Amino acid sequence: MDVSIKWDEEFFICLEQNLKQNINLASWDEFNMAYETVKSKQIRDFDELMTLDYLPHVKFLPHQIHSAKKVLTMMNGRALLADEVGLGKTIEAGLILKEYMLRGNIKKALILVPASLINQWVNELNQKFYIPAVASRKKMDWEMQEIVVTSLETAKRETNQKIILEQKYDLVIVDEAHKLRNKKTKNFNFVQALQKKYCLLLTATPMHNQIEDIFNLINLLKPGYLGDYNSFSQRFADGESSKHYVRQLIENVMIRNRRTDTEMNPSKRHIETIWVNPSNEEKEYYQLLESKLPSNSPFGNIIYKREFCSSIEACYVSLQKLLAKEEDLSKKEVISKLIEDITKIPKFTKAKKLAELLSNKKEKFIIFTEYHATQQALLALLIQNGIKAVPFRGGFKKSKKDYMKHLFEHYADVLVATEAAGEGINLQFCNHLINYDLPWNPMKLEQRIGRIHRFGQDKDVYIYNFALKETLEEDIVHLLYKKLHLFENVIGGLDKILEQLNMKDLEHMLNHIYSTSKTTGEAKIKIENISTILDSFTQERMPHSNAN
Amino acid sequence: MPINNLKKFLIDYFIINQCTIIENEKNKITVKLTQDLDEKLMNRPFYWHYMKKLNKIGEPKKLTINLGSEQNPQADGEWIHFGSPRLHQIFNHIEEQGKYVRFFEKIKSSNQTPLNPWLVLNLKINYLGENNKEEIVSLGLQLINGAIYSNFMEKIKQYSFDKNCHDYCYPITPLIKQESAVNRVYKFIHHYLKNQELEWARKSNDRLQKEMELLEYFFNEASSSNLSTIDQEKKLLKDRLEPKIKIDIINGGYFYVTNTTNKNILANA
Numbered sequence: 001m002d003v004s005i006k007w008d009e010e011f012f013i014c015l016e017q018n019l020k021q022n023i024n025l026a027s028w029d030e031f032n033m034a035y036e037t038v039k040s041k042q043i044r045d046f047d048e049l050m051t052l053d054y055l056p057h058v059k060f061l062p063h064q065i066h067s068a069k070k071v072l073t074m075m076n077g078r079a080l081l082a083d084e085v086g087l088g089k090t091i092e093a094g095l096i097l098k099e100y101m102l103r104g105n106i107k108k109a110l111i112l113v114p115a116s117l118i119n120q121w122v123n124e125l126n127q128k129f130y131i132p133a134v135a136s137r138k139k140m141d142w143e144m145q146e147i148v149v150t151s152l153e154t155a156k157r158e159t160n161q162k163i164i165l166e167q168k169y170d171l172v173i174v175d176e177a178h179k180l181r182n183k184k185t186k187n188f189n190f191v192q193a194l195q196k197k198y199c200l201l202l203t204a205t206p207m208h209n210q211i212e213d214i215f216n217l218i219n220l221l222k223p224g225y226l227g228d229y230n231s232f233s234q235r236f237a238d239g240e241s242s243k244h245y246v247r248q249l250i251e252n253v254m255i256r257n258r259r260t261d262t263e264m265n266p267s268k269r270h271i272e273t274i275w276v277n278p279s280n281e282e283k284e285y286y287q288l289l290e291s292k293l294p295s296n297s298p299f300g301n302i303i304y305k306r307e308f309c310s311s312i313e314a315c316y317v318s319l320q321k322l323l324a325k326e327e328d329l330s331k332k333e334v335i336s337k338l339i340e341d342i343t344k345i346p347k348f349t350k351a352k353k354l355a356e357l358l359s360n361k362k363e364k365f366i367i368f369t370e371y372h373a374t375q376q377a378l379l380a381l382l383i384q385n386g387i388k389a390v391p392f393r394g395g396f397k398k399s400k401k402d403y404m405k406h407l408f409e410h411y412a413d414v415l416v417a418t419e420a421a422g423e424g425i426n427l428q429f430c431n432h433l434i435n436y437d438l439p440w441n442p443m444k445l446e447q448r449i450g451r452i453h454r455f456g457q458d459k460d461v462y463i464y465n466f467a468l469k470e471t472l473e474e475d476i477v478h479l480l481y482k483k484l485h486l487f488e489n490v491i492g493g494l495d496k497i498l499e500q501l502n503m504k505d506l507e508h509m510l511n512h513i514y515s516t517s518k519t520t521g522e523a524k525i526k527i528e529n530i531s532t533i534l535d536s537f538t539q540e541r542m543p544h545s546n547a548n
Numbered sequence: 549m550p551i552n553n554l555k556k557f558l559i560d561y562f563i564i565n566q567c568t569i570i571e572n573e574k575n576k577i578t579v580k581l582t583q584d585l586d587e588k589l590m591n592r593p594f595y596w597h598y599m600k601k602l603n604k605i606g607e608p609k610k611l612t613i614n615l616g617s618e619q620n621p622q623a624d625g626e627w628i629h630f631g632s633p634r635l636h637q638i639f640n641h642i643e644e645q646g647k648y649v650r651f652f653e654k655i656k657s658s659n660q661t662p663l664n665p666w667l668v669l670n671l672k673i674n675y676l677g678e679n680n681k682e683e684i685v686s687l688g689l690q691l692i693n694g695a696i697y698s699n700f701m702e703k704i705k706q707y708s709f710d711k712n713c714h715d716y717c718y719p720i721t722p723l724i725k726q727e728s729a730v731n732r733v734y735k736f737i738h739h740y741l742k743n744q745e746l747e748w749a750r751k752s753n754d755r756l757q758k759e760m761e762l763l764e765y766f767f768n769e770a771s772s773s774n775l776s777t778i779d780q781e782k783k784l785l786k787d788r789l790e791p792k793i794k795i796d797i798i799n800g801g802y803f804y805v806t807n808t809t810n811k812n813i814l815a816n817a
Contacts, residue, residue, distance in 0.1 A: 003749050003791050005738065011647075011797040012730055018648045019801070026646040028709045029564045031799060033557075034646025035670050035686075035701060037639050038798045040551045042672075043682045054631030073679060076755075076788060103680050130633050197788060222762075249762065 043103055051098045058128055060095065063257045064088055068095040070255060077105075077171070077198030078221045080214075082206040082256040085446060086454035089202045090121070093173050094129045096200065097147075101131065106170040108146050110194065113175040115151040115398040116425060121175070122149050136160075142167055151398075152179070156190050169196045177201035180220060181213040191220055206254070214250075221253045268460045269453065273477060274357070276350045276468050285345060286471060289315075290520075293338060294331045302472070302514045307371060309473045310437040311378075312348050314371035350466055351377070354436065355385050357464065358414065364430040366408075366415045368448050370437050378416050378436065392417040392425070401425065427451050431459040436466050438476055440507040472514070479510075479527050554628070554635075555615050561638060575616045576625060581608040588641050589634070649801035651709035653809055658716050663804035665691040665722040667729045668700055670798040671737070677752030677791035684798070687736070688813070689729055691722035691802075695814070696736050703813050709803065719804040741793060749791035756789035 018024045026034070043050065049068060052060070064087075071079045071092075077100065081089045100106040111133065113121050118135050125133040125147070136150035142163045152174075155164055172194050174180065180188045180201070199221055206214050278286065289308060293301040304322075307314040316339065323335045358365060369375055375391060382389040390404050390412045408415040409429055430452050439445050453461045467473040510527070517523035551557045555577065559569060562579045571578035581589070586608035587596050599606035612625030628635050649668075655661055666688050673683040688700035697703065713719060724732070763781055805813070 001746055001749055001753065001791075003741070003746070003793055005741065005793045005795065007734065008794075008796045011800070012726065015648050015801055016726060019650055024648055025711055025801070026649050026799070027564070027711060028651060029560070030642070030646035031649050031651075032646070032701075032705070033561065033564065034643050034799050036551065036557075037642045038670075038672060039684055041639065042684055043680055051631075056629055056631070076678065104674075105680065130631055132633070197784070252762075 049095070049099055050102045051095055054102060055098070055129065060091065061088065064092050064095060067092045067255050067257060068099065071096050071200070072099055075253060075255075077200075078253060079199075080177070080201045080203070080206060080217055080221060080254040082203055082254055084257065084259050085204045085450040086457075087257050087259060088456075089204070090124060090175070091128075093175075093200050093202060094125060094131070097125075097171060097173070098129045098131060100171065100198065106198070108167065108169050109148070109171040109173065110155070110164070110167070110169045110196075111147070111149040111173045111175070112152050112155060112191070113149060113173075115153065116401045117175060118149050118151060118398065119402060120426065125149070152187050152190070156186060161190070165193055165195070167195065169194060171198040171200070172196040173200045173202065175202045177217060178203040178205050178213070181216050183216045183219065188216065188220070206256075214254075218249065218253055222249065269449075270460060270462045271465070272463070273465045273467060274353060276353050276466060278468055278470065279346070279349050281345045282349060282468075283470065285341060288338065288341065292334055294326075294328075294334060302511060305472055306437070307373075309350075309468045309471050310369060310371050311351065311374040312342055312345055313373040313377040316342050317373045350436075350468060351381050354378070354434070354466065355381060355387075357434075358382070358387055359385065361432070363432050364408070364413060364415075365432045365434055366417060366427060366430050366452065367434045367436050368417055370418065370439060372418055374436065375416050375418050382414055382416070387414055388412040389414040389416055391415075394418065425451060426454060426456075428454060428456045431457065432462045432464075434464045434466065438465060438467065438473060440476060440510050442506060475524060475527050476510070479530065554630075558613065558615075558628070558638070561642065570610065571612070576612065576614055576623070578610055578612040578625070580610050583608050589637055643798070647799045649711075649799065649803075651711065651801070651803045652713040652717060652719065653803075653805045654708045654710050655714055655717065655806060661714075661717045661806055663713075663717050663719045663806060664810040665720055666803040666805065667691055667722075667726070667733075667800070668704075668803050669733060669800035670701065672796040672798050673737075673741075674794040674796065675748055675791070676794060677749060678755050678789055679748075679752075681748065685737070685740075687733060688803070689724075689732060690810075690814075691724045691729060692720065694724055694732060696732065697813065703816055704803070704805075704809075707805070707809060713804070717804075722802075737795065752789055752791040756785060759785050759789065 049065060049072075051068075052065070063083075067081065067083070071077060071081075077096070081092055083089050083092070097106065097109060111121060111125075122133050122135045125131040131147055133147040133149050134145055136148055136154055140148075140150075140160065142148070142160065154160060172191070174191060179185075180191055182188060201217055201220060203217075206217055286305065286308060289301055289304050293304060304315055304318055307318055319335060319339050319342065323332060323339065326332050326335060354367075367378060369378065372393070375393070379389050379391055388411060390407045392401070392404050392408075392415050396404065404415070405425055405427070408427070415427070415430070433449065433452055435445075435448065439448070449461075449463065465477060467477045509530070513526045513530075514523050517526060559572070559577065562569060562585075565585050566582050567585060568580045569577060570580055583596075583606060586606075587593070589611070590609055596606055614623045614625040614627045615629075616623060616627065626632070626634055652663060668686075668688045671685045671687065673685060675681040675683070686699055686701040688697045688703070689695070690697075722729075760782065763778065763785070
């Protein structure tokens with residue numbers, strides 16, 4: 001077998017020149033030292049990670065080392081890192097980047113992450129891995145900078161895109177790569193067009209609703225391999241031989257560690273459901289919503305009831321909107337009356353309960369709500385009670401997000417966040433979380449809890465679920481959070497179960513049940529049925545918990 | 549052979565570079581840098597530029613190094629360990645500093661002494677493919693008779709050498725010129741590589757073939773518009789997986805040694 005050999009010929013030219021001019025010649029000690037230095041840096045074994053010797057201050061977990069080795073030796077640096085949330089995908093990516101840099105395979109890398117995570121990545125790479133990564137700036141020298149962290153949005157911008165696409169990157173990392181699931185998007189096309197030797201895609205949810213999602217991601221790693229989806233699925237149905245190739249392909253590119261498979265000893269979760277008994281006024285109003293509110297949408301008045309369970313303000317805002325849209329005069333009248341009535345309700349019991357809970361706590365809390373209006377109301381309430389609170393929303397600019405996080409970490413007691421904040425901030429310094437209202441989609445819940453219960457959290461995590469009795473919330477708590485033990489188990493397992501049961505879109509299903517059931521009793525029975533099915537599954541698959 | 553005594557290594561480095569060791573404790577050293585080293589290591593070009601502009605003599609910094617086995621926020625000084633950027637900055641400087649040489653053996657005698665010429669080259673062979681590996685080879689080529697010996701650093705480390713030729717010594721002019729000497733070294737190494745176990749290259753090549761097959765399978769029915777993609781993919785696969793060897797020269801140059809030393813080296817082969 002022939003192997004090509006290339007020599008460093010420049011050395012001899014320089015040697016001759018330096019000797020002639022008698023310059024740059026080393027002393028005997030310097031000569032010996034240089035030799036010893038190179039020897040000490042020598043890359044010896046193919047199978048050991050050199051990084052581990054180089055970063056004695058970082059304690060890597062066994063599954064992280066294993067993943068990195070697999071990507072380096074078996075996958076040739078093109079991989080989909082699809083670990084469950086909180087197992088340290090960032091660490092794995094850093095480990096791979098560092099190892100390649102130490103071995104001299106990577107000089108130039110582009111790291112694409114959500115804007116809110118840029119600083120975190122830069123800090124982590126610099127401090128933990130001693131990788132001199134920089135965040136992209138307004139005026140950026142894409143040619144000179146070697147390790148750059150930026151967002152897809154920035155990279156795609158017209159002024160940047162052209163020059164970035166001209167660069168030859170040794171490695172491209174995309175964090176939260178599920179944004180690339182759809183191959184019709186600009187994001188997808190941009191990442192596909194990047195010149196890259198190695199490529200790492202990071203996501204906890206490689207597949208959303210359909211297998212096509214995963215194929216599109218694989219397409220980025222192994223361009224064109226799957227052809228287009230149609231011809232692929234046709235061929236996939238053809239027979240065993242193609243299945244073999246497809247399986248080989250997926251195994252060749254994807255790593256998915258699950259929490260249960262790892263040796264990680266996670267901090268414990270303590271869950272407490274805080275039941276709130278609605279006041280008489282609240283009960284009456286809830287009945288009114290159920291009986292009086294004219295329903296236009298397929299899901300009837302569920303949305304308003306859910307909002308009411310969250311806060312008077314959330315419901316009020318929506319009713320106002322409904323009123324503005326409504327043209328039928330008699331209906332308009334009913335809505336106006338409802339709006340009038342809602343303003344008469346004295347202080348909301350749930351809010352009182354929250355203030356009570358927080359008043360004698362010293363720890364930091366993060367409060368999640370689904371609704372913007374509730375967020376505003378809670379902020380006002382907390383500040384009235386002398387509790388320092390800051391808001392957080394997905395729509396904030398990156399700098400504002402960083403600032404709010406900073407305020408929360410150093411000055412404030414409470415962070416009130418809406419759903420969209422789920423992605424993109426890590427708040428391990430906080431270990432108390434309140435679900436002021438409950439999302440019906442288990443994935444959203446995973447995102448929420450994932451903010452504090454993740455890799456790097458060394459304290460036990462406390463989760464408080466607020467639920468209004470005798471409302472929808474009672475059913476939901478009963479189904480999702482008691483039967484499914486959703487809080488005790490990380491949802492990756494549930495993900496699988498729902499997939500198998502073909503019940504991926506639980507939220508939609510619940511909405512459907514409520515809107516098609518004629519009575520509350522009927523809805524309850526239907527939900528009970530689902531929960532029995534789920535229950536039998538979870539019993540065999542998940543370890544039991546002792547939470548209340 | 550990793551550096552097993554980092555502290556000694558660093559102290560040697562600073563002494564070689566004429567710095568003063570101010571403090572030398574168990575896990576901590578403090579040195580007063582020279583201007584030269586300050587410019588090389590401390591990343592403050594503006595300060596030095598400014599000082600030169602003003603015709604002033606700059607004040608080199610002190611550098612305190614903490615060599616504990618773990619990071620200790622209380623300890624003052626920079627924590628230096630095998631992966632710290634500072635150490636790699638120092639490594640780079642050392643490598644650059646010790647690259648080209650011309651040495652004359654030190655002697656005590658005052659008799660007229662002839663010195664025999666050698667070309668010494670320390671090579672790093674990079675085996676590139678699925679995974680990378682490096683091998684370090686030290687060669688000496690006698691420039692009169694053309695004999696080549698490996699493991700050369702081991703053979704000469706007991707002697708001392710000087711950059712300048714001793715007054716009573718005279719170097720013998722090499723019979724073999726540099727160009728021809730270099731060619732002999734090439735041949736020697738190529739021969740060595742040819743007789744080597746090629747397991748790594750075969751593995752890498754197998755992997756390449758497997759990937760190519762997979763590529764062909766998924767592309768075989770693809771439309772012609774995909775032809776450029778498949779070619780590009782093939783090229784990328786080749787770049788990444790095709791086994792290759794690259795040879796760097798760590799350092800080297802001419803050594804002039806006494807007849808006795810010459811004989812000892814030849815006898816030790």
